[in-house]
Amino acid sequence: MESKVSEGGLNVTLTIRLLMHGKEVGSIIGKKGETVKKMREESGARINISEGNCPERIVTITGPTDAIFKAFAMIAYKFEEDITNSMSNSTATSKPPVTLRLVVPASQCGSLIGKGGSKIKEIRESTGAQVQVAGDMLPNSTERAVTISGTPDAIIQCVKQICVVMLESPPKGATIPYRPKPASTPVIFAGGQVRADPLAASTANLSLLLQHQPLPAYTIQGQYAIPHPDQLTKLHQLAMQQTPFTPLGQTTPAFPGLDASPPASTHELTIPNDLIGCIIGRQGTKINEIRQMSGAQIKIANATEGSSERQITITGTPANISLAQYLINASFPDPEPHGRTFPA
Numbered sequence: 001m002e003s004k005v006s007e008g009g010l011n012v013t014l015t016i017r018l019l020m021h022g023k024e025v026g027s028i029i030g031k032k033g034e035t036v037k038k039m040r041e042e043s044g045a046r047i048n049i050s051e052g053n054c055p056e057r058i059v060t061i062t063g064p065t066d067a068i069f070k071a072f073a074m075i076a077y078k079f080e081e082d083i084t085n086s087m088s089n090s091t092a093t094s095k096p097p098v099t100l101r102l103v104v105p106a107s108q109c110g111s112l113i114g115k116g117g118s119k120i121k122e123i124r125e126s127t128g129a130q131v132q133v134a135g136d137m138l139p140n141s142t143e144r145a146v147t148i149s150g151t152p153d154a155i156i157q158c159v160k161q162i163c164v165v166m167l168e169s170p171p172k173g174a175t176i177p178y179r180p181k182p183a184s185t186p187v188i189f190a191g192g193q194v195r196a197d198p199l200a201a202s203t204a205n206l207s208l209l210l211q212h213q214p215l216p217a218y219t220i221q222g223q224y225a226i227p228h229p230d231q232l233t234k235l236h237q238l239a240m241q242q243t244p245f246t247p248l249g250q251t252t253p254a255f256p257g258l259d260a261s262p263p264a265s266t267h268e269l270t271i272p273n274d275l276i277g278c279i280i281g282r283q284g285t286k287i288n289e290i291r292q293m294s295g296a297q298i299k300i301a302n303a304t305e306g307s308s309e310r311q312i313t314i315t316g317t318p319a320n321i322s323l324a325q326y327l328i329n330a331s332f333p334d335p336e337p338h339g340r341t342f343p344a
Contacts, residue, residue, distance in 0.1 A: 014068055014163060017103040018059040018075075019138075019145060019178070025049060025057045027082050028075060035078065043070035054180040058103065065163055072159050076100065076152035097130070099149040102162065103178055106144050109133050111169035112162065119165065129158035140330065141178035174293050176330075267321045269312040269328070273303060276310050278331045286331060294324035 020028070029036050029049065040047050045063035061071050079098045087095060104112065113120045113133055120131055129150035137144055148158050271279065280287050280300070291298055296316035303310060314324045 012065060012167065013063065014065055014167065015060060015062045016068055016072075016159075016163070017143075017177075018061065019101040019103050019180075020057055020059055022055060022057065024079070025059065027078060028059065039071055039074045043067050043074060045071040047071060050180065052180065052182060054182050056180040058178070058180065065160075068163070069156060069160060072100075073152065073156050076155045080152050097149040098152055098155055099147060100155060100159075102146040102148065102159075103138065103143050104133075104146050104162075104166070105171040105175040106137055106142050107172040107175070108166055108169055109144050109146070112146065112165050123158060123161045127154050127157040127161065129154040131158060131162075138178035140176070140181075140326075142174075142176045143178045174289075176293075264315055264317060265321065267314045267325070269314070269325070270309045271312055271328075273308055273310055275332055276300065278333060279312070279328055281331075290324060290327045290331070294320050294327060296320035296324040298324060 027035070028039070028047075030038075036047055036049070039045075043063070045061050045067040048060045048062075050058040050060075061068050063071070076098050079100075083096060083098065111119065114122070120133065123129070124131055127150070129148050132147045134145040134147070146162070148155050148162075150158070278286070279290070281289070287298060287300070294316070296314050299313045299315075301311040301313070312328070314321050316324070
């Protein structure tokens, strides 16, 4: 990676993700999108805001580091302006700090914290900003929130140092990005049917997404079973330790202190034809990613004439199958605003 030292540090292309509440996003977009348009033009960074009627949105900033720092500066000063305006109608005497939340792959958080917290302490002391790395991962992802608060100038200096750490310590392994979801999302029911209709969910026999795991691995939100944030990572680690298929002529590698892998089992799902493309992805990229991350073998049956569904066969250990099921489920698009019922 070619780089040169500039005012902002390393002049390379980088992507930073921010997690914002709806009110903050509205401030960034501005009336008829004028504020975000101005930020894009003046900073030279690409600023994308995730779609969806969600309480939280992801703001993605991409570009050379100098452009990213300009965009961050504009966002920080806009938030400070909002705080100043809100205080004019308030009796509060102390001005609250500007706060931004970054979304960072968990595999990079160790480098950001440093040995015994040395790196994060250094960043706090040299910039004057407060930095907090969340202990838990964001739901259904392998990312953590990093909260930065302080004056706009302190935040800009802090972001510069965090960018340097991220460039020096790239993410390890596969990252499952955090995607804020509205309340209604497709779920897998008993028999492998997929529905996004809350009314159907309330009457259907709901099977937990990761059926081989004990019940405390879930929180129930409405009619949906959502894995606890750290459960997905544990499953991923478990799945990677338990590779059930050994190429011919090779012996199964021994893991000290680990029992032999559980026997492989098979699970079948029935998916509507119009959703198969979401699972396969362009030129098979998505299905290959799911196979690699879960460690399971996944076979999709050919389309049958007259049938509106396709059969998917997942083979592997319970952990492999559970993670594959979850990743397949996460591939589906958000339901349309008026709701959509998939065929049973």
